[in-house]
Amino acid sequence: DFGTPASRATETVTLEIDGFPVTVPAGTSVMRAAAEAGISVPKLCATDSLDAFGSCRLCLVEIEGRAGTPASCTTPVTPGMKVRTQTPKLKQLRRGVMELYISDHPLDCLTCAANGDCELQDMAGAVGLRDVRYEAVENHFTPRNAGGDLNPQWMAKDESNPYFTYDPSKCIVCSRCVRACEEVQGTFALTIEGRGFDSRVSAGMASDSFLTSDCVSCGACVQACPTATLQEKSVIEIGTPERAVVTTCAYCGVGCSFKAE
Numbered sequence: 001d002f003g004t005p006a007s008r009a010t011e012t013v014t015l016e017i018d019g020f021p022v023t024v025p026a027g028t029s030v031m032r033a034a035a036e037a038g039i040s041v042p043k044l045c046a047t048d049s050l051d052a053f054g055s056c057r058l059c060l061v062e063i064e065g066r067a068g069t070p071a072s073c074t075t076p077v078t079p080g081m082k083v084r085t086q087t088p089k090l091k092q093l094r095r096g097v098m099e100l101y102i103s104d105h106p107l108d109c110l111t112c113a114a115n116g117d118c119e120l121q122d123m124a125g126a127v128g129l130r131d132v133r134y135e136a137v138e139n140h141f142t143p144r145n146a147g148g149d150l151n152p153q154w155m156a157k158d159e160s161n162p163y164f165t166y167d168p169s170k171c172i173v174c175s176r177c178v179r180a181c182e183e184v185q186g187t188f189a190l191t192i193e194g195r196g197f198d199s200r201v202s203a204g205m206a207s208d209s210f211l212t213s214d215c216v217s218c219g220a221c222v223q224a225c226p227t228a229t230l231q232e233k234s235v236i237e238i239g240t241p242e243r244a245v246v247t248t249c250a251y252c253g254v255g256c257s258f259k260a261e
């Protein structure tokens, strides 16, 4: 996974990443250029098949002569650019970002259907997170707050779709599902409601479940989800198959891929 889609430009750009010269097509993201050079930048919201969105802030880099720490997935390469991906400051920032994610996430990894196949889990390890300093008293997954009142942000699982479940408590709002629905399937069934801490994925403002929404059950959102938020029911019921093949759905011409036993 190179993190962002390939550029089709014919002209090339040469830059330096962590001291290594890299030549890539113009319009390539810094993240993809790094991947082409064998340098992996931590990420959660970027994938090969979806337009970069820049929401998770895990892929921060330093660029010589440029203030701040831009997201490598949304920053295009420029000639002569000098990029650093692994400085102590970046490592500290990434651990801080990951700490915030984990402080608002259920810690039931051992019994979670995505255990061993979870990008949040992988990235927590990749950035070296060992401790979470923030006490999760009132967050998205807690049905009741510390005072015993129903948490106004809590949402029940949506199990209405026959093929997959939606568990908002595990959502990191990376919007990969929303973008997959739009960019891969062209359905526009999903959206993000609310702002900031109140943001959440929703199967359409006018619908109260996936089953009654415009969702066509193509599975593109499930495949795009980096956690167990959108999970195949078969995986929840019988676990991840030990051996799986990736097959392409023949239902329409989009070409969505699925794991099959």
Ligand code: FES
Residues within 6 Å of the ligand: 042, 043, 044, 045, 046, 053, 054, 055, 056, 057, 058, 059, 060, 071, 072, 073, 074
């Ligand atoms: Fe770049 Fe998420 S991968 S901001």
